[in-house]
Amino acid sequence: GRSEEQSDGNPKKLRFGLLVAQETEQTYERLDVLTNYFTKQLGREVEFLQITTPSAMIEAMRAKKIEVAGGTGAFTYLVASKAIGAEAIATTTAADGNVRYYKSCLITNPNSGLKSMEDVVKNAGKITMSWAYPTSTSGHLVPRYYLQKRGIKPEDFKEVFTSTDHTATLFSVTSGRVDVAAIMYATLDRFLKIGKVKPGSVRVIWESEPIAPGPVFVRKDLDPALKKQIQQAYTNVAKADPNAMEALQAQFTYSMSYIPATDSLYASLRQMANQIEGLTLEEE
Amino acid sequence: MNVSLDKQYLPSERYKRHAAYLAVLAVVIIGLCSYFKFEPLLFISDFHYMADLVVEMTPPNFEVLWRKEKIFASILQTLSMAFLGTLAGGAVAMGLAFLAARNTTPHPAVGAVIRTLLAIERVIPSLVILLLFLIAVGLGPFAGMLSLAVGTIGMFGKLFANAIEGAEKEPIDAVHSVGASKLQVIRYAVIPQVLPSFIANLFYAFDINLRAAIGLGVFGGAGVGYEISMAMRLVRYRDALALICFTILLVFAVEKLSDWLRSRALGQDLLK
Amino acid sequence: MKQDTPWTYSGYRRRQTLRIWTIALVIGFCAYWAGVSCKVDVDALRTGLPKGIDFLGYLFPPDWTAFADMAMPALETILLAFLATIFGAFLSLFFGLAAASNIAPRWLRNLSRFLLATERSLPEIVILLLLISALGLGPFPGVIAMAFGCIGMLGRLFSDAIEEINPATLESIESVGARRWQVITYGVLPQVLPSLLANTIFRFEVNIRLSVLLGAVGAGGIGFQLYYSFQTLQYQRATTAILITLLLVFVSERLSDYVRKKLTLDARL
């Protein structure tokens, strides 16, 4: 059957699972252009499948139904590497070396009277707080770790919510229904750019260090040579095919480029996760 | 015998006709299946992957239920959300259903307008409705309850209207014939007939809302919904399954309650 | 016998009124506490609603240029939803029959009602994961998942409709010595056909709206387009997807009307 031909490390056809999520801007458009590009680069048939749920992607890879996965946040990669030993091969960065974009921030409504992190720490008991969604890297993991380091646990807030996505988080702050919220900077940036949020209606009170964006990762039993080939196909895209680059670039608000990635890039995030109750990747 | 069956009514003709319809349908289905490249054989050849996953998911790890002490409080909140959403949405849906159903609508135009509005309401994605209420009242169970209520209106407005349209005509005729007004006809001929299906549908709405509320429980930060979603995303299927079992129990309990109430309203007339 | 307490209308009314008030009070009591636990705040709703409606403004005007991108997914959605509805309705019919108390023996009814309830409370994602691990990604598992999703709803609606059939008619068929399956084909199906079809077409509509389920397994569809547009913050593109869905929903509604009109027996002139 089909599965045998796929199960060796060098399948005839490569299937890319692409997660559609807000967490990264790696959403793929104009799939025909990309299919062309990767077919040419990898010398075999390529299929792109767009998926909306991270666990579906992980299980598909476990059952050898896809070879390559992209578009996930870093946290999903961490889970995948733990559960099925997936390997990161490439990730994105701002082309001009500016690391402003992929990071996490805490925002408030200017009317809330909170001006700085100190205000938040002091008044925690009177403040309502919201994460973006449970497994968000930039909207939960990183800011929560930061707050933990500053000695604030979620229980210290008056109330803590988890939103459904970054958009909902942003709007609950602008409408003044939540005092402080964690959000991916790129989302805020995007809304400011398209003018749906006015600059005066949110105040950023904390920005994180740059975070490693979610990687493209592959199934671990692929032929190492093939893994390399895929990695190169990504890192060379700007040079090799500007059209394909444009398609990959579509949802970024800045110009980006692909760089090679290894698991070590995500070690610090993994550590953070393991120190947060409920997000640990170790068995509890 | 001077009367004979028209050819088109002969059973053998009817059979041929039905066979032809079925054949066309089968061809369409098979055509579509092959167009979309269905491979049912995969169920057999790749069954082991599924089996592996089932093994990985079982047995449910019931420990999670008592490890998280907040879970039971959150269940109460989930139930409240579903209950209020059903109550508010169901009440509105019921009212609209009488306006929408063809046999009770005050005017055909009103019926058409209401049905259109219900359809529009149904296609607005729940995400948009949720965002609307998130912005309006902030994160939290109230926003969840409101969006459940709105969702209930669209779907159950239609189901209630279907039930009303299915009511028997004869008793309605009879009540009309004493000069009763439309409202009286509804009260005395329609409601007694549709009561069982209303009860069933209301509980069905509660059942749907309960599950949706569990999903919305993500809000709380510690509810069943949050835990299920966390467990799924962290690939801790056993924990998730334990929580899901709990949900199933809840839903089944609701189902039993509905059964009991409905059988009382259905009333068995005949001596068995 | 209970003849000693003569039946009076006022007594009967009193009992009725008492019952209604009891039910109303119980519901009111529950609603009150549910309201407390949900933090119902009507004032917040009143003041906040305009802001929420402001947000809806982002959805307009629709981005018509996206229409071309969505025509194909919409068509695929229809076809996939059609397949899924047919498979699902077919399966549901059996579940519905098995779950109807006037057709099925008690144990079978309880079993299939339990299965239906289980199906309804099982999160879709669990079913999806199982299907993905066997069938991979693409339309096939999507259709199967969608068909599976029908069972919980249609099975239940069908069985409710079947339970409301006039028992006298079924008895009259039983009385010629017909087997259960014959009672079903000749007594049950003709009578529930209108509601069967109405509910099936309604489920077709639901499937079109739920086609984001197809997106979860990488099968695309109009629902995926909607989701994609939201995730990438292209709200006006999302509006286009909503409008296309609306169109499809209207078409299926018309279809339902037409079929129903054909089937309703206008016995009385």
Place this chain on the structure above:
Amino acid sequence: MGANTARLLSFQILARMIDVRQITKSTKEGVPILKGISFTVTKGEFVGILGPSGAGKTLTMRCLNGLTRPTSGEVLFTDHEHNLVNLTHARGRELRKARRQIGVIFQGFNLVKRLSAIDNVMIGQLGRINLLRSLVYGFTDDEARQALAVLEHLNVAHLAHRPVGSLSGGEQQRVAIARAIYQQPAVMLADEPIANLDPTNARKIMQILTPLAKEMPIIGVFHQPDLVMEFCTRIIALKEGVVVRDGDSKMTRSELVDLYGAELSEIEASQRILQPA
């Protein structure tokens, strides 16, 4: 024409409580079922309609109540207050008001099976009582007592609170009759009101209807020529959608044979089985 004649004329018109004018009714496919039926019914009449099965009796009754709209022709109804209502065109309020004054006993009873017998009877008064009360409260004790009295009169008072679906055929029929009587209409239409009753009960119903007919004309469909001839004041015979006879309550043998066919003569033979004591 003098004022007197005019008054007289108008009186004549008023006395005609139901005026059926050339009504026809065809199916959607255009098959004619009623082929031009005309008759008038005045106060004090007890009209028996006879006719073979499928003649169109039920359909005619439905036209008289506005439940079916004739394809052509019209039905005029003069109510208690001498208002003339055209039932063929009346709608909404007007139709409702007219129907309040037309009691109907349906062939299949058409009772609301899940309501109790007494509730079904009280439905007869719905057109008269305050809308709000009927919706939120229901009926008063007084109304219930009256309804019970009617049921009592028909020998079914002991079934008052049983759901109608559990009653026997004849019991349901009597509840349906009770509903129409309780309605206190200006005209009563009775479609085979005694079909499911035993001879004594049937006779009793006829005895109850006869004095009522003095107050309000009754138009009844029957399959018992003997009872009709005994109790009715007038007999209309319908056959294949046409009125074949309209006259007094004594039908001759040949008329009956015309109506029901030649097999009828055999019926005679069975008519003297009960020998006097």
Place this chain on the structure above:
Amino acid sequence: MGANTARLLSFQILARMIDVRQITKSTKEGVPILKGISFTVTKGEFVGILGPSGAGKTLTMRCLNGLTRPTSGEVLFTDHEHNLVNLTHARGRELRKARRQIGVIFQGFNLVKRLSAIDNVMIGQLGRINLLRSLVYGFTDDEARQALAVLEHLNVAHLAHRPVGSLSGGEQQRVAIARAIYQQPAVMLADEPIANLDPTNARKIMQILTPLAKEMPIIGVFHQPDLVMEFCTRIIALKEGVVVRDGDSKMTRSELVDLYGAELSEIEASQRILQPA
């Protein structure tokens, strides 16, 4: 007891096709409705059951078909192949097999309203035909022709394709009779089979049933003592759940008065309305 006597005895038992032994039936609340009814029906009999409305006639008929299980007592049925079936306890296959041989005409017709008349008639044969065929193929052309012939016999062949819900009362009744006849049962139970029919059609049905009764016993509930006395071979009278008379087809005046009450004497008066030509 010699072999002969035994054979004779068994023959007597076999000749009794329906043997009702002391059946009682109470409601859930314990109100007795049937209070111990016994009778046996043998081949060749045409039994007419008379009784006032609410006497328990329909309920008795339901017990005879196993639709209602008596509270106590039993109903024995001997089928064509001389198997003795206890209808009170039979279940599943056994009950089905017995029912195949018991045709029933229900008081409210209980037809499947959305199916055509001929389909409703053919339902009568469901018990006999192959399960698979009845599910996928439906009926054969031959069966349809036979069903049509029965309808023809009852004067309703022209309505064969109409959905039953659109037929008039009497037409529906005749379709229900056609179904029972088409079923070719060993016993026929007919609950007020002629209530909604005009005199000629009613008589015609009785004339059709009489020769049939020679082959298969017919137990019918009627409200027409005259027709019963003319056509039936035996009359059972039921009153308040008790058999008050069981005997030949000539009921005396006092018996009738006992059954229906003293008002009956008035009926007599109406019995000679049709004067001989």
